[in-house]
Amino acid sequence: MLKITNLHVKVKKKTLLTNINLELKPKDLNIIIGPNGAGKSTLLKSLVKVIDIHKGNISLDEIEFTTASINSVSKYIAYMAQFNQNSNLTTLDVLEISRRKYSGFSLSKHDHKLIEDSINEFALQKFLNRDIDTLSGGERQKIFLAAAILQEPKILLLDEPISHLDPKNQIEMLELIRNKTKEKEFITITVLHDLQNALHYADKIIMLKNKEILYFENSLNITQKMISKLFDTTCKLFWQEGHPFLFLGHSHHNNTHNHSHKKETNDT
Numbered sequence: 001m002l003k004i005t006n007l008h009v010k011v012k013k014k015t016l017l018t019n020i021n022l023e024l025k026p027k028d029l030n031i032i033i034g035p036n037g038a039g040k041s042t043l044l045k046s047l048v049k050v051i052d053i054h055k056g057n058i059s060l061d062e063i064e065f066t067t068a069s070i071n072s073v074s075k076y077i078a079y080m081a082q083f084n085q086n087s088n089l090t091t092l093d094v095l096e097i098s099r100r101k102y103s104g105f106s107l108s109k110h111d112h113k114l115i116e117d118s119i120n121e122f123a124l125q126k127f128l129n130r131d132i133d134t135l136s137g138g139e140r141q142k143i144f145l146a147a148a149i150l151q152e153p154k155i156l157l158l159d160e161p162i163s164h165l166d167p168k169n170q171i172e173m174l175e176l177i178r179n180k181t182k183e184k185e186f187i188t189i190t191v192l193h194d195l196q197n198a199l200h201y202a203d204k205i206i207m208l209k210n211k212e213i214l215y216f217e218n219s220l221n222i223t224q225k226m227i228s229k230l231f232d233t234t235c236k237l238f239w240q241e242g243h244p245f246l247f248l249g250h251s252h253h254n255n256t257h258n259h260s261h262k263k264e265t266n267d268t
């Protein structure tokens with residue numbers, strides 16, 4: 001269990017997060033949603049100690065993160081940032097580095113097997129010897145996601161992991177994140193702007209607004225009222241065959257879409 005108690009984050013004199021309380025379980029995919037600037041990335045950064053905690057407590061079972069060094073915390077956490085820094089590494093280098101925290105420089109047979117499986121799962125064969133700086137945003141995102149999962153952490157933190165992927169790849173990656181979370185018993189926390197996918201794939205939704213948690217709920221308990229409140233806009237939400245359908249800013253007065261649809265049918 002990852003326990004975050006009364007967490008406050010300040011940078012200089014500016015408060016970035018206030019009074020965050022969460023208890024997160026292994027095998028759960030927790031998805032953070034909320035407006036720009038709400039503090040979503042800051043929450044992930046404070047867990048991985050990129051940003052200092054001003055007040056509060058973070059612990060993983062008996063392990064106290066609050067006082068631990070960044071190095072000892074990183075043994076338990078894999079973190080895929082929103083903007084990954086480029087380097088002169090090849091895809092294979094990035095994958096191999098992710099196993100070094102277990103095996104140092106000489107990787108074991110087991111490590112090589114895991115890397116091979118990951119290459120197949122993420123279809124990375126054709127990028128292996130390519131410098132990652134030369135790859136597209138979506139290709140790079142897949143590689144960093146593969147590398148984060150290869151670390152087999154207790155806690156998997158992903159900041160907008162699918163923002164550069166096409167729709168089919170987005171679905172495949174979210175399925176994969178969900179399946180790995182269950183199979184490897186990760187406590188996964190992902191920031192996502194796509195609400196429909198967030199509701200569909202999450203076990204739990206963390207709604208962050210104005211530096212605070214507005215709601216922390218099972219995704220099936222999320223209502224259109226909650227989403228309206230989170231984004232200060234009207235919202236229609238309904239479920240069909242286990243899929244959420246969500247419309248923000250829905251208005252019956254705005255018939256632009258109907259109009260263009262009519263035009264299309266008239267033309268044919």
Ligand SMILES: Nc1ncnc2c1ncn2[C@@H]1O[C@H](COP(=O)(O)OP(=O)(O)OP(=O)(O)O)[C@@H](O)[C@H]1O
Nearest residue numbers: 011014016034035036037038039040041042043191
């Ligand atoms: N190091 C920092 N110093 C000062 N302000 C910061 C710092 N890091 C973040 N902030 C501010 O804190 C607020 C929250 O930032 P954060 O990146 O957590 O937002 P977010 O919810 O992830 O937003 P987005 O959806 O736009 O990615 C923003 O107003 C941001 O400008």
